[in-house]
Amino acid sequence: MSQTLYVQLLDLACGALLLTAVLVLWRREVAVIIRIFALQGVALAALVAVLAVHERSAELGAVGVGILVLRAGVLPNLLRRALVGFPHTPRETRPVVNVSASLLAAAVLALIAYAVSQPLVALAPSPATHAIPVGMAVVLIGFFVLVTRRRALSQLVGFLLMDNGITALGFLTTSGVGLVVELGVSLDVLLAVLVLQILTSRMRAAFGDTDLDELRELHD
Amino acid sequence: MITLLMLVPIAVPALAAAIYAVVRWRPATVWVSAASSAVVLAAAIALATNVAQRGPHTAVAGLLRADALSAFMLIVIGAIALLATAATPAHLRAEILAGRADQRTASRHSLLVQLFLAAMALAVLAANIGLLWIAVEGTTIATAFLVGQRRTRSAIEAAWKYVVICSTGIALALLGIILLNYASQHTPAPAGLDWTGLASSAGSLDPAVTRIAIVLLILGFGTKAGLAPMHAWLPDAHSQAPAPVSALMSGVLLSVAFYAILRVKVIADAALGIEFARALLVVIALASLALAASLLLAQRDYKRMLAYSSIEHMGLLALGAAAGSRLAIAAVLLHIAGHGLAKSVLFLGAGRVLQTTGTSRIDGVRGLAARQPLVAGCLGFGVLALIGLPPFSLFASELGIARAGFATGLGWATAAALVLVVVIAAALVTHTSRMLLGTPPDGPGTASAPLHMPAVTATALVAGLLASAALGLTAGPLQPLLHLAADILAGTR
Numbered sequence: 001m002s003q004t005l006y007v008q009l010l011d012l013a014c015g016a017l018l019l020t021a022v023l024v025l026w027r028r029e030v031a032v033i034i035r036i037f038a039l040q041g042v043a044l045a046a047l048v049a050v051l052a053v054h055e056r057s058a059e060l061g062a063v064g065v066g067i068l069v070l071r072a073g074v075l076p077n078l079l080r081r082a083l084v085g086f087p088h089t090p091r092e093t094r095p096v097v098n099v100s101a102s103l104l105a106a107a108v109l110a111l112i113a114y115a116v117s118q119p120l121v122a123l124a125p126s127p128a129t130h131a132i133p134v135g136m137a138v139v140l141i142g143f144f145v146l147v148t149r150r151r152a153l154s155q156l157v158g159f160l161l162m163d164n165g166i167t168a169l170g171f172l173t174t175s176g177v178g179l180v181v182e183l184g185v186s187l188d189v190l191l192a193v194l195v196l197q198i199l200t201s202r203m204r205a206a207f208g209d210t211d212l213d214e215l216r217e218l219h220d
Numbered sequence: 221m222i223t224l225l226m227l228v229p230i231a232v233p234a235l236a237a238a239i240y241a242v243v244r245w246r247p248a249t250v251w252v253s254a255a256s257s258a259v260v261l262a263a264a265i266a267l268a269t270n271v272a273q274r275g276p277h278t279a280v281a282g283l284l285r286a287d288a289l290s291a292f293m294l295i296v297i298g299a300i301a302l303l304a305t306a307a308t309p310a311h312l313r314a315e316i317l318a319g320r321a322d323q324r325t326a327s328r329h330s331l332l333v334q335l336f337l338a339a340m341a342l343a344v345l346a347a348n349i350g351l352l353w354i355a356v357e358g359t360t361i362a363t364a365f366l367v368g369q370r371r372t373r374s375a376i377e378a379a380w381k382y383v384v385i386c387s388t389g390i391a392l393a394l395l396g397i398i399l400l401n402y403a404s405q406h407t408p409a410p411a412g413l414d415w416t417g418l419a420s421s422a423g424s425l426d427p428a429v430t431r432i433a434i435v436l437l438i439l440g441f442g443t444k445a446g447l448a449p450m451h452a453w454l455p456d457a458h459s460q461a462p463a464p465v466s467a468l469m470s471g472v473l474l475s476v477a478f479y480a481i482l483r484v485k486v487i488a489d490a491a492l493g494i495e496f497a498r499a500l501l502v503v504i505a506l507a508s509l510a511l512a513a514s515l516l517l518a519q520r521d522y523k524r525m526l527a528y529s530s531i532e533h534m535g536l537l538a539l540g541a542a543a544g545s546r547l548a549i550a551a552v553l554l555h556i557a558g559h560g561l562a563k564s565v566l567f568l569g570a571g572r573v574l575q576t577t578g579t580s581r582i583d584g585v586r587g588l589a590a591r592q593p594l595v596a597g598c599l600g601f602g603v604l605a606l607i608g609l610p611p612f613s614l615f616a617s618e619l620g621i622a623r624a625g626f627a628t629g630l631g632w633a634t635a636a637a638l639v640l641v642v643v644i645a646a647a648l649v650t651h652t653s654r655m656l657l658g659t660p661p662d663g664p665g666t667a668s669a670p671l672h673m674p675a676v677t678a679t680a681l682v683a684g685l686l687a688s689a690a691l692g693l694t695a696g697p698l699q700p701l702l703h704l705a706a707d708i709l710a711g712t713r
Contacts, residue, residue: 119428
């Protein structure tokens with residue numbers, strides 16, 4: 001792969017990553033949000049694939065396939081399973097911050113991500129590390145979704161968005177953190193989502209819905 | 221031999237979990253849980269003697285590493301697990317009698333507690349920071365269903381908050397690890413993520429990147445340790461979890477997360493100088509203490525009261541770590557042991573009170589001393605231990621932390637912390653004396669368990685208090701271990 005093509009593909013994958021994160025902020029239907037999240041999984045896997053081809057690393061290619069299966073297949077499916085049983089499509093009706101303000105916030109978060117990432121890029125400038133601000137912005141947007149959404153499932157997507165951003169950063173900085181750790185991390189994320197999914201269904205059994213506004217039993 | 225000793229604390233609880241998965245909770249397996257904890261404790265003690273004589277040991281392709289600090293933490297885990305699991309059968313039996321649980325719940329409870337123990341042992345034995353991260357996230361997953369065990373609205377809410385907040389915090393720590401790895405790859409001799417490699421090459425880490433990494437790591441593991449401002453899950457989870465699980469979570473899980481902060485601080489001190497991590501920890505410590513004090517004053521729920529007191533003690537640990545001298549670190553480690561013992565006794569006692577009175581409100585419990593003198597005595601002495609009265613070991617360790625704080629130039633912070641500690645002590649004593657003293661309410665209450673305490677539970681409570689008092693009089697055989705561990709952390713070795 002020529003250097004220009006590599007840089008273009010890398011930027012394309014990172015652009016898709018950021019775009020899907022912003023789309024999650026824009027849409028309200030939980031089912032659509034889950035579909036966007038699956039798209040982001042594809043973008044993340046594509047990013048890893050581009051890096052793998054560039055570094056001619058079969059191991060990295062295998063990790064990319066694993067990421068595609070987990071983040072574009074298994075996790076969105078788990079989320080969709082949590083949706084089954086709702087009489088109507090759930091919507092994020094009253095997010096703490098409304099959609100237009102959320103989009104503005106995303107712009108601000110992207111600027112913050114850019115500022116925070118300066119020392120990271122400066123340590124080892126390369127096409128891959130120049131994309132670090134994108135990963136950082138996805139992490140921040142994920143965190144923002146997590147704290148401003150009231151529906152349990154949208155919070156879950158926020159958490160997973162953060163996690164996608166962190167994984168992207170892992171590959172952009174150093175092609176991952178070793179296979180054992182990578183496997184452990186993926187397994188832990190999968191388990192955490194399983195746990196949260198079971199808890200959502202229990203919450204629905206106890207509260208009737210998974211709007212976190214209902215979570216007002218415990219406070220001081 | 222020593223490799224075997226390192227594998228036992230992880231493998232035996234995992235095996236016990238497998239037993240509960242296959243054979244389930246029945247009369248023959250009731251004590252498997254306690255037996256496995258006893259084995260963990262024995263292996264920890266053997267490992268500690270070995271490590272104290274022969275120095276650190278690495279095993280299993282460099283994934284596990286035992287030094288004095290891991291051995292000490294393992295002893296604390298084993299001791300508190302023994303207390304908690306010894307009291308578990310009686311607790312579960314009472315829950316089943318009251319119809320709040322069945323045999324399936326009991327099997328799952330025992331299984332998850334064993335997995336939880338295995339994960340904590342793995343966390344303190346992990347040779348690299350990535351494996352430690354996996355183990356700490358594993359503890360969250362294992363305990364999520366334990367917190368939500370009762371399946372009431374409030375229990376599910378607590379479990380949800382617990383998993384979401386802790387997973388988010390730990391995700392921040394993962395980002396910190398990735399950045400640390402990035403910085404470590406660009407040193408002259410890339411050392412990966414091993415504690416020893418990171419500590420020895422810390423001097424050549426890029427300071428700007430390391431600074432971001434350290435902030436994320438301390439915030440992330442601080443979330444799991446229940447330090448302000450990421451503490452919101454702790455009071456809910458600790459008050460909703462079954463008593464033996466609360467005892468384990470408060471007694472050791474918080475300290476295991478704090479252990480990660482202590483290890484990270486070694487790297488931070490070497491890479492950035494001691495001022496950076498110190499400033500961060502002092503702010504976190506004072507915020508935790510202030511938060512605990514303000515919410516304890518008007519607390520109405522005794523399990524939440526104990527939970528806020530855990531935040532207080534984590535704050536004190538952070539203050540000691542900020543001071544960072546050898547004395548301070550030894551005091552911090554002693555404090556981890558002392559707080560673990562006292563707090564697990566209190567949570568087990570509180571669980572007993574909840575089962576016999578049916579309410580967790582402080583004003584719902586009156587005249588406990590007259591009706592259940594043994595539980596009342598344990599609670600009373602436990603609270604005295606918690607506020608740091610001699611002869612209990614928290615007195616010695618709080619004194620050590622305060623002295624080290626004044627000696628290392630943290631005078632103002634330490635003075636403010638002491639004022640807050642006194643306020644908290646007053647609140648704890650007032651609330652507890654209201655529960656213990658006074659005239660018992662007339663007529664039969666909503667008692668759901670027989671009033672006399674099962675002998676094993678009573679033994680566990682008294683043993684915990686005696687151990688805490690003994691530790692306060694002399695650290696005895698733990699002394700050399702404490703000093704070795706303090707050497708590792710204070711950067712003198």
